[in-house]
Amino acid sequence: MKYESETGESMEKPGKKLKKFLIITGTTGLVYAGLKYLLPLVAPFFIGYTLALILRPSVRFIRYRFRFAVFGKTWKIPSGLIGAAEIGIIFGGLGILVWQGILRLCRELQLLAVRLPLWIMDFDSRMAEYCMKMERAAGLKSGCLFETAAEMTATLGEKAKESLMPFLMTNSLPAAAFFIRLTLVCLVSFLAAVLSLQEMEELRHRRDQSLFRREFNLIGNRLVQTGKAWFKSQGIILLLTCGLSIGAMIWMGNPYAVLAGTAIALLDALPLLGAGAVLLPWAFLCVLGGQWKDALILSALYLACYFARQYLEAKYMGSEVGLSPLETLAAVYVGMELFGFLGFILGPLGLLLIEDLTEIWEEGADRGKLT
Template sequence: MGKPEKKLKKILRILGIAGAVYGVFRFLLPLVIPFLFALIFAVWLHPSANRISHCLRWKIPGIKRQVTVPEGAVAVMELLLIFSALAAMACFGGRKLFQEIVRLSEHLPSRIREADRVLTKLCRLTEKTFGLKSDFVVLALRTLLREGMFSLRQRAMTLIVGHSAMCLRFCIYAGVFGAIVLIATGLLVQEMDFWKKRIRNSEFQREWNQVCERLTSAGAAYLRAQGMILILTTLICIFGFWLMKSPYYLLAGIFVGILDALPIFGVGTVLIPWGILMLFIGNWRKAVLLFVIYVVCYFLREILEAKLMSRKVGMTPFETLLSMYVGLELFGIAGFLLGPVGLLMIRDLSRIWETDEGGEAAAAGGQE
């Protein structure tokens, strides 16, 4: 067993590191978030920008020195091409989604009547099962839905009118944010050698390298796993809803895929109640398809997360869920990502500090 003073010192060290990480996330990160994105893009694009810049060299007659395209300009052009491709894909997908939304709005009255018919059938069954008065549950549910729709409509109008100026500010902020990211990416790529040399000569070189390497490997594993799960889940749902002959298979598949990416929710949030509803109305084919889609998506997530994340991230599922919840309480929606990152930083910095203290103690003992 360790000495009480050593245990207390370890607890205080962990608390101090946790407080420092919280302070960085709370106060410093919002100020440097565009430059953090620029750093990620710069590290990613620097090798290709360097190669392309070396290829784009030519001599101008009468000038002995070669003329080259700066690496930073090449990186900015690469980033613009990537963003343009993503915007084109978003426009194509958005056009398809808009068509499905228009089709949904055109068929909305018939869908409402169908839903009313199904709910009425369920209410009749409930009344018969519990021996209630005829139309008691039906009238209560219709009154509840009518009041709920009125309240929802009022709140929607309030949000639209009250947040129009906020949407305009958000658009302006997004434009400024994107411009800063582009410019900072070009500058960082251009000055990459300078910053590498500066980090090598820094006092915190070992800590920086170890934490960055750890976060890079864990972050890459996490994003790769979640990205693959999101894409495959969305494709499976789209294909399954297409087999169900749903006219909104693309819209529904993307919605369920995004819902599955949220830690608290999942595909079962939609597919299980939907499947139970299909069983109640006697549509066995759709019910079976929905349950099959759920099982496939569930095992897909379990297999891919275990294969791609467990070794790289180094956190158990309980630790991941706990860190996500604490991050959500501290930082809002961004805490889903900041929570696990913060836990990794606290753990790795504590180990580095403990190793340094052990080495200093051993050195002091040797001198004695």
């Protein structure tokens, strides 16, 4: 309800604003708590249910086509068994591809091990040459700068060796625990997918009969919508950065153009590192070596990857999920501050859930007031 102010302007009652503020605040707290504490607990089951939804059309087709009549009774293959076989085939194929990639990587590492001593010798000779030039320009004793640089390098090597073993001892157990946990999550997700396929109709019936069916449908639709937008945007960005990186490597005459370009693209997908973790030091070394063309190419590649990711992430995430580029950027930033790496997708998802749930509950509150 509105009332007229002394200036004649129409204004809302303070009670309505307070109610909306409380609804927004409460919804924000519930969404944050759900994403922060509840989502990690139900994530394996959600992954399994999502996988079951993806496989359900093919499972139903196979189950319908392959029926057996025994003693006048028709038998069908259990949906869970068909789903387990399909998951095994899919991940078996992915495992073969990963294994081939590991073999290729091992071959490249062997070649790198052969060439690394030559690169070290070349770097040593270049460093000696630069030190001699600086000594002559500064009027210093011949060899003093090179000896100092060699001592610093040796000291850094010794420090690295001393800190390597404690680092490995400290992080080996957490790493082992992480892989054990990851294996457990994969196993639970697999079982959840099989059981979800087997009980799909019953699960849907329970959801439709639930008191919170509207909220469940809303959350499920938003999860699917945001997930599709995230995978689409990341796929396009990955292909673009991979093409740009491979093209730059070919332009530089790098013999590992495909491997190096793919590695740079995959590294660019990690927000904690990014392509700059490799491209910027590489460009700096090229500057020291007088390879100005390569340094410019690497710098241009970094800028292209950076701005392409910033623009395309906001564009595709915003167009797919209904957020403006500014809202998407703000949601991604806040999400990464709150949730870390996964905040890139949880931030926009959380903002959408807050908006939708606030609208639903505000309508419910108004409807209850009217009745």
